[in-house]
Amino acid sequence: MHPIIRQDIRQIIKDIKKEARLMEGKTLLISGGAGFLGSYIVATISLLNTSLFKSPCRVIVVDNYITGKRKRDLESLDDKNIEFITHDITKPIIIDKTIDYIIHAAGLASPVYYRKFPLETIEAAIFGAKNLLELARKKKVKSFLFFSSSEIYGDPDPNFIPTPETYRGNVSPIGSRACYDESKRLGETISITYFDKYKVPVKIVRPFNVYGPGMRPDDYRVIPTFLMRALERKPLPVHDEGNQTRTFCYISDATTAFLKVLLSHKSGEVYNVGSDDDEINMMSLAQIVADVSPKKVEIKRIPYPENYPKDEPRRRRPDLSKIKNILNYRTRVSLRTGLARTLRWFASQLEKQ
Ligand SMILES: NC(=O)c1ccc[n+]([C@@H]2O[C@H](COP(=O)([O-])OP(=O)(O)OC[C@H]3O[C@@H](n4cnc5c(N)ncnc54)[C@H](O)[C@@H]3O)[C@@H](O)[C@H]2O)c1
Numbered sequence: 001m002h003p004i005i006r007q008d009i010r011q012i013i014k015d016i017k018k019e020a021r022l023m024e025g026k027t028l029l030i031s032g033g034a035g036f037l038g039s040y041i042v043a044t045i046s047l048l049n050t051s052l053f054k055s056p057c058r059v060i061v062v063d064n065y066i067t068g069k070r071k072r073d074l075e076s077l078d079d080k081n082i083e084f085i086t087h088d089i090t091k092p093i094i095i096d097k098t099i100d101y102i103i104h105a106a107g108l109a110s111p112v113y114y115r116k117f118p119l120e121t122i123e124a125a126i127f128g129a130k131n132l133l134e135l136a137r138k139k140k141v142k143s144f145l146f147f148s149s150s151e152i153y154g155d156p157d158p159n160f161i162p163t164p165e166t167y168r169g170n171v172s173p174i175g176s177r178a179c180y181d182e183s184k185r186l187g188e189t190i191s192i193t194y195f196d197k198y199k200v201p202v203k204i205v206r207p208f209n210v211y212g213p214g215m216r217p218d219d220y221r222v223i224p225t226f227l228m229r230a231l232e233r234k235p236l237p238v239h240d241e242g243n244q245t246r247t248f249c250y251i252s253d254a255t256t257a258f259l260k261v262l263l264s265h266k267s268g269e270v271y272n273v274g275s276d277d278d279e280i281n282m283m284s285l286a287q288i289v290a291d292v293s294p295k296k297v298e299i300k301r302i303p304y305p306e307n308y309p310k311d312e313p314r315r316r317r318p319d320l321s322k323i324k325n326i327l328n329y330r331t332r333v334s335l336r337t338g339l340a341r342t343l344r345w346f347a348s349q350l351e352k353q
Contacts, residue, residue, distance in 0.1 A: 001043065001077070004345050005213050008252035009040070009047050011332065015256045019263040020048055022142075025055035029099050029135070031089045031128060032106030033061030034068030036214050037147070037207070040255045041103065046079040056081045060095065063106065064088040066120060067113055069216065089128040090120075099139040101262060104132045105147045107184075111177070112220035115307060118179035125183035126190065133194040133202075143201050145262045146191040150208040150274065151181045155313040162319035165206070165270050176310045192268060201267035205258055208274030208318045212251030212338060213345030223248065223339070226286060227346050230293040235300035239308070242283030242301060245315045249275040250338035253331045260327045272318040275331045279317045292340040 001009075013020065028045065032038045042059055049056040059082045087093055089106045107124050108114040114121040129146060136144045154171035156163050171181045188204055195202040211223040219225075226236045257273040280288075286299040304312075323329040333341075 002213065002345060002348060004341050005043065008212070009044050011252050012044050012256050012259070013048060013051065016259045016263070017052065019260060020052065022263050023048070023057040023101065024053045025057070026100035026142075027058040027060065027098055028101040028103065029060040029062060029095065029132075030103040030105060031062045031132060032068065032104070032147070033059070034063035034065060034084070035105065035109075036216070036219075037210060037251070037254065037258070038063075038068075038103070038105045039214050040251050041105070041258060042082060043077060044255060044259065046077045046082060049079060049081055059083070060085060060099070062087050062089055062093065066117065067108060067110070067216070089131060090123040092131045093135060095135065099135065100142050101144075102132050102136045102141050103145045103147070103262065104129055107147060108180070109149070110219050110221050111180075112307060114180045115176070121179045122183040125187040129187040129190045133191065133200055136200045137194065137198050141201065143203060143262050143267070144191070145258065146187060146202065146204045148184045148188050148204050148206045148270070149180070150206050150272070150316055150318065151177065152185045152188065152206060154181060155311060156315065158315070161315050162276060162317045163272070164319040165272055165322055172311065188270065195268045203261050203264060203267060204270040205261050205273045206270065207249070207254060208272065208316060209246050209248045210251055210254040210274070211248050212342050214251065215342075217346060217349070222282065222285065223342065224346070226289040227339070227343050230289050230295070230297045230343065231347055231350055233295050233297060235298040236286040236289060237300055237302045238282050238286050239302060239304050242286070243281050243314075244312055245279045245281045245317070246285075247275050247277065247279050247317050248335055248338070249273065249331065250333035250341075253333055257323060257327075257329050260329060261323070264327055271323045271327070272320055273323065274318040274320065275335075276318055276320050277331060278335050279315070280335065288336055288339055289343075292336065292343055
């Protein structure tokens with residue numbers, strides 16, 4: 001495992017030590033476990049197995065590798081408690097073992113990929129959730145976590161920024177982002193219906209722009225794009241005026257939050273996950289990437305590319321009061337530190353090639 005990822009995971013373990021004990025000797029099934037966020041969760045459990053648990057937590061990773069990578073840094077974990085099953089979660093899944101926890105993280109998160117695979121995106125969120133909720137019902141799991149998205153808020157009314165969980169969203173059902181936004185919304189509805197009707201102990205997270213080591217260099221989201229261009233000494237492409245703003249959450253902070261929510265006691269709840277530290281526009285983000293880059297790089301304004309979905313939200317900033325107050329969540333990694341760490345990781349991947 002890369003030393004930066006190992007350090008991240010040690011920090012996650014420090015922050016969830018108490019809650020993590022619940023997973024000792026249990027079995028977790030995670031869909032999309034070969035993806036960016038899923039891999040960090042899997043690696044965290046693997047390190048918990050060797051550093052804290054007397055009886056290991058077994059993990060079943062289910063992925064069809066539509067965007068996940070087979071040969072990931074994290075897959076070389078060499079933990080016999082982790083099993084990889086190649087399966088499309090839009091099809092029902094039969095597992096004859098006990099399952100205690102289920103995480104549905106399979107999905108297509110990058111706008112370029114969900115535009116390329118719109119039906120797969122819809123089906124992964126909706127049929128994937130339905131199939132796993134059925135499995136959760138049969139197995140009587142202790143907790144079920146659905147990965148929704150901050151995109152369910154669409155382009156929020158400025159009066160609702162920072163955006164709390166109670167904001168209902170401003171989303172077009174037929175817009176170019178609808179395959180992602182609307183299917184995540186329905187995925188939430190299916191999840192909460194299984195909670196209401198069958199008492200499946202469902203929790204929902206809405207992540208806001210998570211980044212870090214482990215992202216695909218060709219993911220096309222803004223941070224991997226800027227960092228790869230910086231390493232290749234190419235100009236950083238800022239769409240349009242670069243006025244759109246976001247907050248970005250480093251992967252170790254986000255993983256801590258995901259596990260806290262999974263292991264929380266109250267079901268039927270939804271939590272924003274992200275960072276509320278720096279809301280930053282894309283021009284300033286490019287400037288920080290240029291600053292942390294060891295080589296001199298230029299910033300270049302360009303029109304939106306053809307394949308980029310329209311109606312980009314102008315602002316995105318979470319209200320994190322709920323997760324902070326109820327689950328004692330705190331962010332630790334500043335944007336500058338997180339970018340520098342991610343850049344070092346991307347550089348090491350390029351060197352390997
Ligand atoms: N990364 C973020 O900032 C972010 C923000 C909001 C929501 N999310 C959500 O979190 C989840 C994980 O995101 P990520 O950034 O790790 O994305 P990712 O693309 O890196 O990983 C998703 C994984 O799901 C797998 N997958 C997709 N469809 C599948 C299917 N039908 N069956 C089995 N596996 C399938 C992919 O192969 C991939 O390995 C997604 O549901 C995404 O929508 C992520």
